[in-house]
Amino acid sequence: MSARSSDWLPRRRPSGRKALLATLMLLVAVASAFPLVWMVLSSLKTPAESMQVPPVWIPGTPSLDAYEKVSGVVNVGRSMWNSLVIASITTAGILLTSMMAGYAFAKYHFPAKSLLFSLLIATMFLPPIVTLIPLYRLVGSIGLNASLAGIIVPNLANAFGIFLMRQFISGVPDDLIDAARMDGASELLILFKIVAPSVAPAIAALALFAFVYHWNSYLWPLTVLQGNADAYPIVISLSRLLSYNRGAVNTGLVMAGATLAVLPPLLLFVFLQRFFVDSIVGSAIKG
Amino acid sequence: MINRYRASAGIMLAPAVTLIGVFVLLPMLLTVWLSFQDWSTQTPFSNASFIGLDNFYEIFGPTSVGRDFKGALANTAIYTALSVIFILPLSVVFGLMVYQRDVAGGTALRTVLFATYMVPMIAVALVWSKLYSPSEGPLNQMLGLVGIGPQPFLSSPRSALISIVFLNVWQQVGYFTVLAIAGLTQIPGSLYEAAKLDGANRREQFRFITLPLLRRTLLFSAVIAIINAVQVFEPVALITQGGPVGSTNVLTYHIRRVGIERAQGGLGSAMAVMLMLSLIVVICALFAFANRKNDE
Numbered sequence: 342m343s344a345r346s347s348d349w350l351p352r353r354r355p356s357g358r359k360a361l362l363a364t365l366m367l368l369v370a371v372a373s374a375f376p377l378v379w380m381v382l383s384s385l386k387t388p389a390e391s392m393q394v395p396p397v398w399i400p401g402t403p404s405l406d407a408y409e410k411v412s413g414v415v416n417v418g419r420s421m422w423n424s425l426v427i428a429s430i431t432t433a434g435i436l437l438t439s440m441m442a443g444y445a446f447a448k449y450h451f452p453a454k455s456l457l458f459s460l461l462i463a464t465m466f467l468p469p470i471v472t473l474i475p476l477y478r479l480v481g482s483i484g485l486n487a488s489l490a491g492i493i494v495p496n497l498a499n500a501f502g503i504f505l506m507r508q509f510i511s512g513v514p515d516d517l518i519d520a521a522r523m524d525g526a527s528e529l530l531i532l533f534k535i536v537a538p539s540v541a542p543a544i545a546a547l548a549l550f551a552f553v554y555h556w557n558s559y560l561w562p563l564t565v566l567q568g569n570a571d572a573y574p575i576v577i578s579l580s581r582l583l584s585y586n587r588g589a590v591n592t593g594l595v596m597a598g599a600t601l602a603v604l605p606p607l608l609l610f611v612f613l614q615r616f617f618v619d620s621i622v623g624s625a626i627k628g
Numbered sequence: 629m630i631n632r633y634r635a636s637a638g639i640m641l642a643p644a645v646t647l648i649g650v651f652v653l654l655p656m657l658l659t660v661w662l663s664f665q666d667w668s669t670q671t672p673f674s675n676a677s678f679i680g681l682d683n684f685y686e687i688f689g690p691t692s693v694g695r696d697f698k699g700a701l702a703n704t705a706i707y708t709a710l711s712v713i714f715i716l717p718l719s720v721v722f723g724l725m726v727y728q729r730d731v732a733g734g735t736a737l738r739t740v741l742f743a744t745y746m747v748p749m750i751a752v753a754l755v756w757s758k759l760y761s762p763s764e765g766p767l768n769q770m771l772g773l774v775g776i777g778p779q780p781f782l783s784s785p786r787s788a789l790i791s792i793v794f795l796n797v798w799q800q801v802g803y804f805t806v807l808a809i810a811g812l813t814q815i816p817g818s819l820y821e822a823a824k825l826d827g828a829n830r831r832e833q834f835r836f837i838t839l840p841l842l843r844r845t846l847l848f849s850a851v852i853a854i855i856n857a858v859q860v861f862e863p864v865a866l867i868t869q870g871g872p873v874g875s876t877n878v879l880t881y882h883i884r885r886v887g888i889e890r891a892q893g894g895l896g897s898a899m900a901v902m903l904m905l906s907l908i909v910v911i912c913a914l915f916a917f918a919n920r921k922n923d924e
Contacts, residue, residue, distance in 0.1 A: 362730060370733075373741050373743075373798070376752075445637045457641075461648055467652065467656065468907070470900060473883070473884060475659055475662060476655040477669065478893070479658070494651075500648065557748035557749065560862075579754065580865075603747050606746045606748065607747065611743070618738070
């Protein structure tokens with residue numbers, strides 16, 4: 342490969358260029374990582390250290406007191422469990438509906454196929470606020486408001502999942518599917534036993550995306566729960582930390598809470614980032 | 629045979645189509661319908677009464693409803709434009725940093741940049757509200773080290789919105805960097821070799837090969853960045869509540885406040901319709917602009 346990408350740098354001696362480029366890359370990495378590093382460090386400070394001016398960067402005696410205090414303000418265990426339930430069930434639903442619809446769009450011929458596909462894909466570009474008001478009323482009128490079910494049910498299918506699955510299932514050879522049909526396998530069996538294993542990386546990517554997206558999601562749960570604290574996911578419980586005891590004293594507390602909410606999606610990403618990146622690249626190029 | 633698969637197609641499509649139909653397409657149509665109605669969000673849809681274009685006259689009118697909405701529309705436009713203006717060039721520069729092979733560490737940089745995209749916006753808002761803290765916040769301390777006086781950041785109407793833009797850029801730029809890398813991998817290396825033979829320097833190669841061939845990627849990135857930007861909610865709801873003096877009152881926050889908290893469902897829906905129309909116009913304009921460039 343000769344696609345040299347430091348092209349935008351001024352021309353210098355090769356060693357000077359490399360040193361400049363390395364310095365810039367380091368600066369970008371530090372700037373990008375700094376807020377999260379600072380978050381974790383601050384969560385380990387004592388209240389006195391958080392208030393000090395100029396600020397203490399590295400806590401002298403790291404303590405987990407702030408984490409204990411978070412549990413006193415919000416129900417961390419319950420909120421984490423709610424987030425896990427919301428993200429897991431929603432993800433399972435999205436996987437199922439996306440695989441089925443993606444298979445239909447990739448491998449069947451039926452009337453108005455491209456029209457239906459365009460209509461579904463268009464919803465990918467619709468900001469949630471556009472439908473929020475009637476959706477809130479609609480979910481209320483079928484008795485799902487103020488409950489976990491109200492958060493989950495409207496999100497069990499989405500256009501991005503269908504799009505991603507169709508892209509990857511299109512690449513599965515028809516011969517493979519026809520052979521299974523000859524053997525009398527049902528369509529659902531073919532989907533789960535033959536098609537799904539051959540697009541496993543895409544399924545993993547979609548699962549991770551869906552899980553992280555719905556773990557982090559805030560606007561819809563906040564709206565539909567209407568103050569039912571028992572059903573709060575962790576991101577909503579956290580928002581109460583800021584209003585609790587306003588001022589510098591609570592910095593450690595707020596940072597401890599933020600660290601707790603960040604950990605699950607960040608750990609998933611660190612261990613499985615290959616899938617994330619591959620699927621973004623895949624959806625962008627093939628799209 | 630054909631009929632059998634037609635039935636299968638129906639079964640395969642039914643769950644996704646039903647869910648998206650009921651929970652996305654139907655609410656979208658209801659939003660449009662409600663924008664012409666006088667309706668309280670606390671009452672059933674059947675209580676709505678048709679009032680023509682009154683909601684639209686009101687949200688663009690001279691009363692406080694109109695002033696707040698027009699302010700929110702302008703704030704959202706500024707916020708969105710600034711986000712795109714920062715994110716797109718940065719994503720190309722960072723993408724080139726990750727993609728080049730002269731200096732090691734590109735993949736590590738990609739990991740660090742993309743990690744911020746995994747962080748829940750609510751945690752981003754919490755962390756940055758403390759980073760921006762005027763007295764004990766680390767950002768003002770660092771500015772002090774290079775001789776810049778303390779900035780008010782979120783507490784001044786002049787700097788609050790741009791402060792939220794920076795927070796958004798920090799969180800999202802990693803995602804767009806990965807998109808840019810995807811675009812870069814599509815550019816054939818032979819083009820650069822040919823350009824080098826013709827004596828093109830690195831800057832000329834960037835100007836005449838890299839940038840033109842990234843246009844499709846950048847168009848896609850711009851559309852996604854715009855749609856993400858109009859959804860900004862958490863930092864506003866959590867830290868500024870639309871203030872100081874309305875300077876961070878953006879549409880997602882404002883529509884929810886009017887349509888859900890104040891239960892003025894008709895007015896809120898009219899605002900949502902205007903947001904949808906604005907997005908369609910902006911995105912069509914963007915495509916027209918990109919195609920015009922294509923013809924040159």
